[in-house]
Amino acid sequence: MAISEETEQLQGLAFAMQRAKERNESVLFSHVKKIEYKNPLSFYQAGREQYAGERFFWQDPAKEITITGLGNIKKLQATASANRYKQVEKCWLKLQNAAVQSGVRDVDATGPLLFGGFSFDYEQSSSLLWNQFGDNLFYIPAYMLSIVKGEAYLTTNILCSPEDQEQLFIHMINEREEFLVERLENREVPTNALVEQREIRPTEWKQTVAKAVDEMKHSDLDKIVLARELRVVFQDRIVSEKVLETLMVEQPTSYIFSFEAGGDCFIGATPEQLIKKKGNEVFSVCLAGSIARGKSQEEDTRLGDELLHDSKNRMEHQYVVSMITNALQTLCEKIIVPDEPELMKIRHIQHLYTPVKGMCGGDATIFDFVEKLHPTPAMGGLPKEKAVVRIREIEGLERGLYAGPLGWVDSYGNGEFAVGIRSALLQGNEASLFAGCGVLEDSLPESEYQETGIKFNPMLSALGGHLHD
């Protein structure tokens, strides 16, 4: 006779607790149950009070996987160093070695899952703006709703310590049901009035671009991505669920994410995948080269054609294609790279886009790919090391998680990271928005300034700020 789900779960938990006592160390227990479809934003919102500062949201452009995490049973944070990817991975693997799982198995993005992100530059001195996140931050949620290909799964994760008693966990098993109650009736949020919208040092930024252009003419630096910040202040605290909801409507073909730490929230709608790994298959995207959307169909097509044939933008794009191709080749047995870029048209902007696919050997992990790829010349520049150093020296920005890898990995080794662009850091009633652009020898500071202006629009629109033309 098949045992009931409840029994299986309690047996799994008892087993994990026994293992924790035997090993005298904490053991991760994870139970997955298939549930009726639930609205992921409602789940996210339901955890607002109890799990404030410990929530995340992730949705991929194809909407194959939507993950909402509440709570934090284990935080992983590596030292800010070149070794940070390996450090996080090592801790994650160690936890999994002893982990006990029960319930549904073999569904991507269910069960024990690590969510988080790395800053753009581990050598940038620690900043005040990003102090809630540090150089990198990952955590395993207590409760997680995964919508995978239209089916819903609820994961409960518990870290059993050798001293814990079973009773302690029974309430968790009951508590989680509360988060599943749809609370759509509370979702109406009054409009939050904009108090101030301010670009941070725009004139200096253009001067920095001009300086970089000059430097490129006299050095081996071929490309550098320079970013700037815009700050918006609202009357009341910014509600991240409201922002997510708008982003989902306005940017349906981007990754929608939010990542809370302490009182802050890193949120955005990025069109740029860094790496996706599913079994031995890997996917990445080269995205660089930009132009505005047209006001009419004709103008839009004309602008798209212009972008496809513009030598500066093609070069800007090609640097990314070459670097990603080389990086993937070191870890893959086979890769497929189209010869020509296509256009990616999103609400406020169009880009040159080349999707890349590969097959890797059995040993390569998603962290290996993140380490090899980050930062691509779409976020850093070329040569990579030099560009990162120069960004640190001249950009004058605290990038934090902006332009860094953000994503998840599950216990099956599958996962996905996007780069955290078209994003904002929410801090109470203020938000810092970031946008950058690829500067080449023939860049014009004014056009790069305009381009970054457009790149603020996805977040400005979602927050309720004034859009750039």
Ligand SMILES: C=C(O[C@@H]1C=C(C(=O)O)C=C[C@H]1O)C(=O)O
């Ligand atoms: C750096 C950003 O975007 C990147 C820069 C692009 C460009 O300069 O053409 C295009 C896409 C992104 O790879 C950003 O949005 O902040």
Ligand SMILES: [Mg+2]
């Ligand atoms: Mg550009």
